[in-house]
Structure formats: structure tokens, C-alpha cells
Amino acid sequence: xxxxxxxxxxxxxxxxxxxxxxxxxxxxxxxxxxxxxxxxxxxxxxxxxxxxxxxxxxxxxxxxxxxxxxxxxxxxxxxxxxxxxxxxxxxxxxxxxxxxxxxxxxxxxxxxxxxxxxxxxxxxxxxxxxxxxxxxxxxxxxxxxxxxxxxxxxxxxxxxxxxxxxxxxxxxxxxxxxxxxxxxxxxxxxxxxxxxxxxxxxxxxxxxxxxxxxxxxxxxxxxxxxxxxxxxxxxxxxxxxxxxxxxxxxxxxxxxxxxxxxxxxxxxxxxxxxxxxxxxxxxxxxxxxxxxxxxxxxxxxxxxxxxxxxxxxxxxxxxxxxxxxxxxxxxxxxxxxxxxxxxxxxxxxxxx
Amino acid sequence: xxxxxxxxxxxxxxxxxxxxxxxxxxxxxxxxxxxxxxxxxxxxxxxxxxxxxxxxxxxxxxxxxxxxxxxxxxxxxxxxxxxxxxxxxxxxxxxxxxxxxxxxxxxxxxxxxxxxxxxxxxxxxxxxxxxxxxxxxxxxxxxxxxxxxxxxxxxxx
Amino acid sequence: xxxxxxxxxxxxxxxxxxxxxxxxxxxxxxxxxxxxxxxxxxxxxxxxxxxxxxxxxxxxxxxxxxxxxxxxxxxxxxxxxxxxxxxxxxxxxxxxxxxxxxxxxxxxxxxxxxxxxxxxxxxxxxxxxxxxxxxxxxxxxxxxxxxxxxxxxxxxxxxxxxxxxxxxxxxxxxxxxxxxxxxxxxxxxxxxxxxxxxxxxxxxxxxxxxxxxxxxxxxxxxxxxxxxxxxxxxxxxxxxxxxxxxxxxxxxxxxxxxxxxxxxxxxxxxxxxxxxxxxxxxxxxxxxxxxxxxxxxxxxxxxxxxxxxxxxxxxxxxxxxxxxxxxxxxxxxxxxxxxxxxxxxxxxxxxxxxxxxxxxxxxxxxxxxxxxxxxxxxxxxxx
Numbered sequence: 001x002x003x004x005x006x007x008x009x010x011x012x013x014x015x016x017x018x019x020x021x022x023x024x025x026x027x028x029x030x031x032x033x034x035x036x037x038x039x040x041x042x043x044x045x046x047x048x049x050x051x052x053x054x055x056x057x058x059x060x061x062x063x064x065x066x067x068x069x070x071x072x073x074x075x076x077x078x079x080x081x082x083x084x085x086x087x088x089x090x091x092x093x094x095x096x097x098x099x100x101x102x103x104x105x106x107x108x109x110x111x112x113x114x115x116x117x118x119x120x121x122x123x124x125x126x127x128x129x130x131x132x133x134x135x136x137x138x139x140x141x142x143x144x145x146x147x148x149x150x151x152x153x154x155x156x157x158x159x160x161x162x163x164x165x166x167x168x169x170x171x172x173x174x175x176x177x178x179x180x181x182x183x184x185x186x187x188x189x190x191x192x193x194x195x196x197x198x199x200x201x202x203x204x205x206x207x208x209x210x211x212x213x214x215x216x217x218x219x220x221x222x223x224x225x226x227x228x229x230x231x232x233x234x235x236x237x238x239x240x241x242x243x244x245x246x247x248x249x250x251x252x253x254x255x256x257x258x259x260x261x262x263x264x265x266x267x268x269x270x271x272x273x274x275x276x277x278x279x280x281x282x283x284x285x286x287x288x289x290x291x292x293x294x295x296x297x298x299x300x301x302x303x304x305x306x307x308x309x310x311x312x313x314x315x316x317x318x319x320x321x322x323x324x325x326x327x328x329x330x331x332x333x334x335x336x337x338x339x340x341x342x343x344x345x346x347x348x349x350x351x352x
Numbered sequence: 353x354x355x356x357x358x359x360x361x362x363x364x365x366x367x368x369x370x371x372x373x374x375x376x377x378x379x380x381x382x383x384x385x386x387x388x389x390x391x392x393x394x395x396x397x398x399x400x401x402x403x404x405x406x407x408x409x410x411x412x413x414x415x416x417x418x419x420x421x422x423x424x425x426x427x428x429x430x431x432x433x434x435x436x437x438x439x440x441x442x443x444x445x446x447x448x449x450x451x452x453x454x455x456x457x458x459x460x461x462x463x464x465x466x467x468x469x470x471x472x473x474x475x476x477x478x479x480x481x482x483x484x485x486x487x488x489x490x491x492x493x494x495x496x497x498x499x500x501x502x503x504x505x506x507x508x509x
Numbered sequence: 510x511x512x513x514x515x516x517x518x519x520x521x522x523x524x525x526x527x528x529x530x531x532x533x534x535x536x537x538x539x540x541x542x543x544x545x546x547x548x549x550x551x552x553x554x555x556x557x558x559x560x561x562x563x564x565x566x567x568x569x570x571x572x573x574x575x576x577x578x579x580x581x582x583x584x585x586x587x588x589x590x591x592x593x594x595x596x597x598x599x600x601x602x603x604x605x606x607x608x609x610x611x612x613x614x615x616x617x618x619x620x621x622x623x624x625x626x627x628x629x630x631x632x633x634x635x636x637x638x639x640x641x642x643x644x645x646x647x648x649x650x651x652x653x654x655x656x657x658x659x660x661x662x663x664x665x666x667x668x669x670x671x672x673x674x675x676x677x678x679x680x681x682x683x684x685x686x687x688x689x690x691x692x693x694x695x696x697x698x699x700x701x702x703x704x705x706x707x708x709x710x711x712x713x714x715x716x717x718x719x720x721x722x723x724x725x726x727x728x729x730x731x732x733x734x735x736x737x738x739x740x741x742x743x744x745x746x747x748x749x750x751x752x753x754x755x756x757x758x759x760x761x762x763x764x765x766x767x768x769x770x771x772x773x774x775x776x777x778x779x780x781x782x783x784x785x786x787x788x789x790x791x792x793x794x795x796x797x798x799x800x801x802x803x804x805x806x807x808x809x810x811x812x813x814x815x816x817x818x819x820x821x822x823x824x825x826x827x828x829x830x831x832x833x834x835x836x837x838x839x840x841x842x843x844x845x846x847x848x849x850x851x852x853x854x855x856x857x858x859x860x861x862x863x864x865x866x867x868x869x870x871x872x873x874x875x876x877x878x879x880x881x882x883x884x885x886x887x888x889x890x891x892x
Contacts, residue, residue: 048649144530148552148873230643231715240874242537315709317716318643320874321552378606378823378842408735410826412839412852423839425826429732429748436826457735460862468569483562483891492570493850 006110006291021113025102033262037064039303040310047314071258074251082248083140090137091249091256097129098263105270106181108280108294119180120168123271124161127226130264131157134235137257138245149244152321153235156225159328160232164222166336167215170343171195171275184279191283196276208346211339216276218336220308223268225328227261230313234321269305270298277301353402353433355381361402366393382423382436390439391449397426397435398454404428405435408451411461413469415495420446420471441471443494450476468493527555530873534563538641538877541887545864545876552872557865564891572851577603577677577818580851585671587853588889590633593626593662594831596675599851601756602827602840606820609678614808616758618680620800621692622662622672624793628699629658630832631786631793634739634884638783639710641881642719647710654695654702661691678813689801696794703790711780711787720783721774724867724879728777734863737856738834739789740883743769743782750830762799764792779882786884819846831856833884855889 007024011017038053041063045052053060078087104119106112116122131154138150174195175183186200187193196216198205225232236244246257273279278301280294288297319327359373362383369389375381385393397405405426414421424437441448450473452458462473463482470491473479481488490497502508533544542563548556568587572580584599585592597619604611636651659669664685666674674681710716726736731744741748749766751759767788769781822844828837834856841850860883868876 044645048646049653050649144528233643234874240538240877314646316644317639317710317713317719318874319715320719320872322872323718376823378821378825380825406732409828409835410837410839410852410854412850412854414841414850414852425837425839429746432753455735456730456733456866457859457862460858481562483565485562492567493573 005112005115009110024111025105025113026099028107029099029102029259029263029266032266033259034064034068035303036262036265036306037067039307040313043307043310044314047311068255071255072252074254076251076253077248079142079248081142083142086136086140087248088253090133090140091253091260092133093136094130094133094260095256095263097126097133098260098267100126100129101267102263104180105267106184106274106279107298108291109181109185110291111295112181115179115181118178120172120178120183120271120275123180123267124165124168127264127267128157128161130226130260133260134245137249141245141248143248145241145243146245146247149235149241149247152241153228153245155321156228156232156235156324156328159325160222160225160332163328163332163336164219164226166333166340167219167222168271168275170212170215170336170340171199173340173344173347174199180274180279184274184281187278188281188289190285191278193281194276194278194283208343211342211346212276215336215339215343216272218332218339219276220272220305222328222332223272224309224312225324227264227268227309229265229309231316231319232324233313233318234324265306265309266302269302269309272305273298273301277305353431355383355435358397358403358435359383362393362396365396369393380434380436382438384438384440387439387441387448391451391454394424394437394451394454397437402431403435404430406430406455408455408457408461409434411451411458411465413465413471413493415469415493416440417495418443420469420494422448422465422471424451446471447474448472449474450479452476467491470494532876538637538881540637540880540885541890543861543880543885543887543890545880547873547876549873552874554868554871554873554876557868557876559861559864561861562891564887566892568853568892569851572848574847576846577820577848580848581675582671582673584853585673586888587855587892588831588833588836588857588886589670590886591626591630591832592670592672593622593674594630594829595836596672597623597757598827598829598836598838599840600675600677601829602825602838603677603818603820605827606823606825606840606842607677607815607818609813609815611678612808612810612813613758614805615679615810615813617800617804618684618810619675620758620762621797621804622665622674624797624800625658625661625692625695627793627832628695628790629655629662631739631790632658632699634786634832635706635710635783638779638878638881638884639706639716641877642716644710644713644716647706650702650705650709654698657691657695657698661688661695664688664691676811676814677818678815680810683810692797692801696797699790699794703787707787711784717773717780719874720778720780720878720882722778723774723871723875724779724882725775726777726782726863726867730863730866731777734866735859736834736863737859738831739782739785740834740860740863742767743785743882744777745769745771750828750835754828756829758800759796761803762796764795764799767792779878782882817846819844828854833857833886833889834860853889853892855892857883857885857887857889858892861885861890 007017007021042052053063056062056066101123103114104122134153135150138146172178175186193200195212198208198212228235280298282289282297362370366389369386371384373383397403405428407427407429409425409427412423419440420443421438421440426435448471462476465471466479467481467483527548527550530547532547533539534542544560546558547554581596584595588595632651632655636648639647663669666672726744728744728746731741745768747766747768752766767785769776769785774780820842824841826837826839828835836856837854839852843849868879
């Protein structure tokens with residue numbers, strides 16, 4: 001099997017290369033978060049017929065840097081009655097969870113930080129980290145709003161992981177692999193080979209398209225809930241719970257929550273991209289394909305999904321807690337199960 | 353129905369409890385009633401078919417010098433007529449029966465009148481201050497009210 | 510009729526602790542410094558106790574020390590979202606007492622500015638209601654349009670929010686040239702944005718799910734609590750002082766009184782209250798168009814203002830249709846140039862008192878929406 005990590009190829013396996021492998025996603029997360037913050041500001045401004053930030057640098061492109069500097073300068077407050085250890089630990093737990101997920105994301109055919117066989121499983125496992133972090137922060141803040149936000153968040157993350165996992169499982173059934181690199185590679189050869197369109201195969205895959213398409217949408221909706229974005233942002237639901245679980249946080253710790261949210265957005269976008277949108281493969285067959293172009297396509301597709309998330313956020317109102325649970329358990333889960341069974345059936349008949 | 357007619361009808365039912373009908377110029381005509389039978393009078397005004405004053409527009413307390421007054425502005429959604437009823441009680445013992453059970457809107461209006469004027473509404477379920485702090489002393493809209501110098505150590509100017 | 514969901518029965522069986530939360534005085538969606546002491550059982554509201562007075566400015570005590578014209582700016586500060594509408598009943602009460610005849614043109618200017626301000630008020634009401642539900646974008650669309658209304662009112666009176674424009678027997682200043690065109694432009698804009706908002710917010714599926722069948726206020730309860738304005742009309746009671754007790758020149762216009770009819774959900778729920786506001790905006794547009802048509806070109810606006818305002822002894826209760834409901838002033842005069850007593854019956858104050866009644870048994874998130882659908886301004890509640 002050829003190498004899936006160009007740093008190993010270049011530097012061999014030593015301490016420095018390990019540091020390089022680890023820090024590359026971190027650098028990426030930081031740069032990406034800045035871009036995403038700017039995108040959020042600018043996209044919301046376009047939607048709302050505003051200009052958005054204009055004063056910091058040309059067209060306000062330095063605004064995210066200014067915001068980070070602002071957050072760094074702020075006083076770091078720990079409430080007196082808070083449980084100090086948990087309170088201080090929570091933002092790092094959340095960020096660790098988001099950052100750990102980057103370990104298995106295949107950015108290009110030549111770069112996945114760790115090319116493990118249970119990549120998708122791993123993503124779901126570390127994805128639950130954020131729930132722990134949120135409940136830690138919410139409980140430790142000793143604030144009723146935080147506690148309510150934390151409880152809401154946990155119930156939400158748990159409920160929505162199930163339809164998301166079922167949607168992903170269906171693709172696993174088709175590919176017989178949980179390795180994200182493998183899944184990406186199987187979709188090579190153009191956008192009609194993507195799993196959102198039934199994956200590679202003969203004309204008989206037409207029967208599968210409605211199911212895979214539905215599953216892609218279900219996964220996207222569930223991912224919105226997992227990242228606590230509108231219309232599922234009830235854990236922070238500004239108008240009800242002030243700021244939800246991070247009401248009491250300020251300064252750098254708040255910035256960690258902020259980064260973690262954006263990092264999580266990218267992780268779920270990367271999963272959508274990998275399993276449904278062909279990962280790093282070029283949408284036009286061998287045109288613009290290759291290791292470098294792979295990274296380009298991967299980031300482009302992921303950023304498009306992130307853009308979708310931002311777009312939805314600024315358009316829709318928010319759900320209520322019971323409605324959110326209703327959608328998760330009574331709408332998304334049955335539909336995803338039906339699609340899953342149908343796809344398993346097709347897979348058994350070897351239609352794909 | 354005009355206030356004059358309502359006055360005659362009420363006078364028949366309640367006799368001395370209805371004191372006078374005032375129709376001075378520059379004013380909405382009002383009926384002055386005694387405080388004792390106030391609740392029954394308002395009950396009749398609300399429920400009798402000919403009156404049906406189901407809408408209490410406003411309830412205001414006033415300082416009249418020796419007396420404190422409460423003014424009720426009534427309106428009927430069905431008959432579209434209005435009525436002003438007044439009651440006067442001495443400043444030493446300003447007790448008026450509550451009408452909160454008839455019109456729930458009177459709840460807050462009575463609390464406000466208690467808060468600012470100092471009329472005590474007998475039978476009100478929760479007669480506490482509403483606009484001023486709960487531990488404020490005195491009733492500021494009385495004409496002889498003297499503003500205190502400080503509140504909890506904070507200077508009032 | 511859809512079933513109204515109440516949760517207290519299923520949960521009362523469980524032995525669980527209840528939690529008391531202070532919503533406010535600093536909270537993003539109490540629309541000011543209102544404090545609601547809420548008791549929740551999990552997510553379900555079991556008790557709501559409003560605490561007022563954080564913005565109490567002794568309005569009524571101040572008025573007893575002020576001469577009559579000096580009071581007008583204070584009245585602006587009650588319901589600062591619709592200051593023009595606030596000044597009107599007070600000025601009307603004095604005109605009635607002094608027996609001043611108001612010129613024709615003044616009446617039309619008053620109608621136009623009051624309706625413009627009603628548009629601005631309803632825009633804020635719908636916008637903030639949408640924001641309570643989590644939709645941020647309609648808020649900014651409405652603020653963009655509100656700016657052009659404020660611009661007109663600023664050119665008329667010199668102030669953007671607290672106008673001090675009404676005078677006893679006239680106005681502070683005449684209209685400026687080009688006023689008509691500006692108003693028609695605004696009307697066009699408001700209609701266009703309303704169409705957008707209808708698609709974006711009002712008929713949005715999530716928004717309907719959130720607001721329909723929530724906070725149901727039955728007509729009997731609404732009348733018993735003396736609710737007024739869109740809150741009363743949202744419950745299906747067709748009562749509008751402009752129509753039922755016409756003051757000024759409102760009897761000359763052709764307009765409808767929209768009531769909640771329950772296109773979605775039950776009559777009297779949050780969605781219907783909000784819908785009444787949307788429909789009222791259209792009626793205000795119609796009134797403005799007709800008033801601009803009928804307004805006499807010539808006329809002295811400032812001349813009729815009396816030098817000394819010293820009404821005879823008397824007392825009067827005057828009420829008008831504020832955007833938020835019935836605004837009444839109980840004015841007692843004693844023959845001097847200062848009032849003996851001026852009691853303001855604010856619609857927000859009365860409408861807010863219905864909150865504990867209609868929010869029990871709904872979810873915590875619904876409480877915020879119910880509060881938003883009542884449309885209160887704390888400046889008027891606390892005075």
C-alpha cells in the first residue's frame with residue numbers, strides 16, 4: 001500500500017516528522033477558523049444587505065485577527081462559586097475533541113495524518129468529546145442557564161448521533177470499509193461516482209440514488225445539530241439561555257469554545273465531503289486530479305459545506321427542545337433506517 | 353346608556369351607597385359611590401345585562417387633600433358605553449374593597465395605586481409594591497410626600 | 510382546531526425539584542429591564558412572577574411639577590418606540606379642555622405621523638419577535654426600512670426617536686416640501702419588505718411550529734385583563750379605537766381592522782398576534798395614502814397654539830389607539846398651569862399583566878416568544 005502521508009515520505013519516521021504531522025492540522029485549523037469567522041461575518045452581511053466589517057484592512061479581511069486579539073486581551077474570569085478544575089478544563093476538552101478528529105481526515109491522496117482502518121468510527125468516538133466538554137463547562141459554571149444549556153446539548157448530541165451514524169453506516173455497507181482514505185479512493189472518476197449519487201457502479205445504481213441522496217441530507221441535518229448551529233442551536237439559544245453553556249466564559253477560554261465550534265463545523269463538513277462528495281477526488285475524472293489538486297478539491301468541497309451551514313444559520317429560526325427531539329427520533333431516525341435497509345438490500349443483490 | 357340613566361338605576365338598587373352624580377363642565381360625568389358596598393355595585397355593573405361593563409380601562413388613585421380617591425373607568429364591549437365611578441376614603445384609613453376578582457386587570461392597577469398613592473385594597477391577593485422597590489417607605493404621589501434623603505445609603509437628589 | 514399542548518399533567522406525577530430562574534433584568538430578550546422570576550420543572554414553566562420598576566422614572570410625580578407643554582417630552586419617553594402616538598392623547602385631552610379647534614391640516618399631519626410611527630413600531634415588534642425565535646435576518650431588513658421612516662420624522666421634528674412634535678392646537682413645525690413623495694416612497698418600501706418577510710419568516714415552517722398554538726389567549730381572558738391593541742385583536746376581538754370610537758379624522762378613511770382568524774394554529778396564539786401586526790401595517794399604508802390625498806395644501810399649522818395653557822378645573826380620560834394598544838391619560842386639572850394628577854394607562858403595562866396567565870405550562874423557550882408577541886416597552890411599563 002502506498003504511503004498516505006507525504007511527511008513520512010519526505011522526512012522519514014522520526015520525532016520531527018511526528019511533530020510536523022501533528023502540527024499541520026493545527027495550523028490548518030487556526031487558519032481555517034480565521035477564514036471561517038470572516039466568512040460568517042461576510043456571508044451574513046450579504047444575506048442581510050449589509051457591508052459587514054469594512055475598516056480592518058481591505059474589505060475587513062483582518063477582522064478575525066482583530067477579534068482574536070480582542071479575545072486574548074480580555075480578562076479571564078472564573079466565577080467564585082464555580083468548580084475551578086472542571087471549569088478551566090472544559091474548553092480544552094472540547095477543543096481537543098474537535099482537533100483530534102482531524103487526525104483521520106484525508107485531505108489529499110498524499111496526506112491523511114493517520115490513515116487508520118476505523119477512521120469513521122474514530123470520528124464518531126472523538127466527536128462525543130464535545131458533549132463531555134459542554135456538560136463539564138455547563139455544570140462547573142454554577143449558573144442555571146449554563147446547566148440548562150449543557151443538559152440540552154447532551155440530549156441533542158446523543159439523539160442526533162444515531163441518525164448520523166446510520167447514514168454513515170449505509171455508506172460503510174457500500175464500501176465495506178471504514179477507512180476514510182479508501183472511501184475517498186472508491187469515488188474517483190468524476191462526480192457521478194460520488195456516494196451522494198449512489199457511488200461507482202453500472203446503470204443499476206440509479207435505484208440507489210434517492211436513498212443515498214436522502215442519507216446525505218440526513219447526515220447534513222444531523223451534523224448541524226451536532227455542531228450546535230442554527231436551527232439547532234438551542235444549547236446556546238441566545239434569546240432564551242443568554243449564551244447557554246458558555247455564559248460564564250470569557251477571554252481565551254471563550255475563544256477556545258469559539259475555535260472548537262468552527263473546528264467542529266469543518267470536521268462534519270469533511271465527513272460529508274469524504275463519504276458523500278468524493279473526498280479529495282476531482283469532480284471531472286482525471287482532470288485536475290493529483291495530490292496537490294486533491295487538497296484543493298477537498299478544502300473547496302468542505303468549505304462549500306461550511307458555507308451551507310452559515311447560509312442556513314442566517315436564514316432559519318430556531319427549533320424548540322421537544323421539536324428537536326421529535327425530529328431526531330421520529331423523523332430522521334426512521335427515514336435513515338429505511339434508507340439503510342434499502343441500501344443493504346441493494347448491496348446484497350450487488351446492484352451497486 | 354348615559355351616566356344619568358345608570359345613576360338612576362343604581363340608585364334604585366343600592367340606595368344610599370350611591371352618593372351623587374357629578375356632571376360638572378370640562379369633565380366626564382362621574383358617579384360617586386361609598387366604599388362599603390363597592391364590590392356589589394361593581395358586580396352589578398359588570399354582570400347585569402343592561403350594563404355589562406366587562407372592560408376596566410383604567411383604575412387610578414388620586415390624592416384629594418383630606419381624602420384619597422380611586423377612579424374607575426369602565427367600558428362595555430357589548431353596549432359600547434362608558435362610565436366613571438369614583439370612591440373616596442379618608443387618608444387615615446384608606447381601605448377600599450378590591451375589584452381584582454371582577455376584572456383581573458385590576459390586579460396590577462391596584463398594586464400601582466397602593467404603591468404610589470397608598471390606598472389599601474381589602475381582599476387583594478398580593479398587595480405589594482409594583483413600581484417602587486419592595487422596601488420603599490411612603491407613597492410618593494401623595495401631595496405631602498417628602499422625598500427621603502437616601503435609600504440604602506444611596507443619595508437621592 | 511388543533512390540540513393545545515400543555516405539559517403540566519404528565520410531569521406532575523414525577524417527584525422532581527423545581528428550579529427558579531431569574532430571566533432578567535439583564536437578559537437578551539426581555540426587551541428592556543424586565544425581570545421575570547420563572548419557576549421551571551425541567552423545561553416546563555410552572556410559574557411566572559414579573560417584577561417591574563427597574564426603569565421607574567417617577568413620570569406621574571414629575572408631571573405634577575411641570576407646566577402642560579413641558580410634559581410632552583416626558584410623554585415621549587414612555588413608549589419611546591412610538592413617541593408620536595404617545596403625544597397625541599395628551600394633546601387631545603388638553604385641546605378638549607381648552608376647547609381649541611384644531612386646523613384641518615394639523616389633523617391630517619397628525620394622522621400621517623402617527624401611522625408612520627405605527628409602521629415603525631410594528632416593524633420593530635415583528636423584527637424582535639423574529640429574533641426571539643432565532644431569525645436574525647428579518648430584523649435587519651426591517652431596520653433598513655425603519656430608517657427611512659425615521660428620516661421623515663427627523664426632518665419634520667428634528668429628532669430621531671423622541672420627537673416632541675405635537676403642540677396643543679397645532680404642531681411644532683409645518684411639513685417640509687417633498688414630504689408627500691417621501692411618504693409614498695416609504696409606503697412602497699414597507700409593502701415590498703412585508704412581502705419578503707412573509708416568505709422569509711411568517712410562513713416559515715419552523716417559525717409556524719414555534720409560534721402556532723403557543724401562548725393562547727382566549728377573548729374572554731383578554732377582555733377581563735383589559736388587553737388592547739394587537740394582543741386583543743389577535744384573540745379575535747374586533748376592537749380598534751380608530752374605528753369604534755373614531756377620534757380626529759379617522760372616520761374619513763377607509764380601512765379594515767384585522768383580527769386573528771387562525772390561518773395557522775388557534776386564534777389568540779403568538780402567531781396570530783404577530784400576523785395582526787403584519788396586516789395592520791398594510792392598513793396603515795392605506796391610511797397614509799388616503800391622508801396624503803385628502804390633506805389640504807394650505808393651512809396654518811403652528812398659528813393656533815395658545816400662548817398660555819391654563820385649562821379650567823376638570824378631569825378627563827382620553828384614550829387613543831397606540832400601536833401597542835389603548836393608551837389612556839387620566840388628566841385632572843385644578844385651574845393652574847400644572848396638572849393636579851396625570852395618570853397614564855399604558856398598553857404595555859396592562860398587556861404585560863397577562864403574561865403569568867398565558868405562559869404557564871408551556872416550555873421555557875415559549876415563554877420568551879410569548880413575551881415577544883405581547884410587544885412591550887419597558888419605558889411605558891415602568892414609567
